[in-house]
Amino acid sequence: MGDIHGHFKLLTAALNNLDFNTELDRIFSVGDLIDRGPDSIDILKWLEKPWFHAVRGNHEQMLIDCISGYGDIPRHIRNGGAWLYELQPAVQHELLKILQALPLIIEINLASDQTIGIVHAEAPVIRGNDGWQEAKDAITGKSGAQHQRQALDTALYAREKIEQNDHTPIEGIDRLYVGHSTVPSIMRLGNVVYIDTGCAFSDGALSLVDIQTEAIISMSMSE
Template sequence: MNTITTFSANRKGRDFVVGDIHGHFKLLKSLLVHANFSAEQDRIFSVGDLIDRGPESLEVMNWLAEPWFHAVRGNHEQMLIDCVSGQGDIARHTRNGGAWLYELAATTQHELSNALQKLPLIIEVDLEDGRKIGIVHAEAPLLQDDDDWQTAKDALSGHFGEDIRHRALQTALYARGKIEQQNNDLIKGISRLYVGHSTVSSVTCLGNVVYIDTGCSFHDGALSLVELDADTATCVTMRP
């Protein structure tokens, strides 16, 4: 399993992080136009959940092929991987927007699974001013109150054994504890962490964790894009 991918500072353009896309790639295209995105200079980082619920989930293959588009694995990617491997709950996946997958040929399902298995669980991005930005789908895999970012990465990488790695994986993909508790504690060892998974009405900051899933899979939601250096957000709503 690919755990962590790191990126050096982008010295020729801008870096953006985008919320849960959920198969709304036309909305993403519109958002990039609004942000004056340049494929020659800029980069896009995704907090995961690229697929399910929206009408263009299959387009994920085209986006992952772009050299400027990078994503972490979300729980919806994990559901697809598990179901294609025969270890998942197909009925649960279908209820959560995955019905499109089972209309595809088995060979295409396996191609999707293989591509999504390559996604890391964590992305780290260096900024030109020396700050380090983290990206994970749901929540930093902190298993104890005094854990820092490096300890969380070590847990997810299996340095402390398989049981702890599994707990860290579940936290990274599914947890909502910090936002449910409105916990403003800082995560030590990282300048800022961007997450999705938990739907918020607008881009929301708790401590140094930024929640950017603004619910584009819902009729009253939006897809949000944050420019990392400028710390500014651009949104496109689902409403016409």
């Protein structure tokens, strides 16, 4: 699922259209669950659901940084975070705690022996010839603190691959789903699939991909 940005009512409508079965089906989100949309506080309810899984996005990181005391609050407000500062401190810290627990990457092993990766912005590769295993080693700190900081920044904020229209596949993984960079429709560069179709904007949509069949479902903001 692409970036939700506080549009949880739209997400609910999409799941109703899909006959989503909470006993069998699972959602994996590429992050940016909050800010800009009207229902950001609903993240507390959604992250309690055992079938809803998300990686941390840069908007979650902005909240973490700001509530921890070293973020840029005016920048967060400019980027749709004003709702946060209307909440009681206890609720702000509840959000901080739940978002700090989100992983930076998720890996899914399908029954077809395919390995699927999920990260918010880009695979956190440090060197040009790095693959998925090296990216995991960097983000978990196995490659040292400096590489970990660089990997964190890449995972949350990078746009280099899409800006360069780089079709080089990420070695060691079958497909990698990312958000962050808004695209008119779901697109692919090598084995990296960009699925943020801009539901934060009036002409955008919330898009979902079935990771087994690669079927695409989109709910436009006008629906």
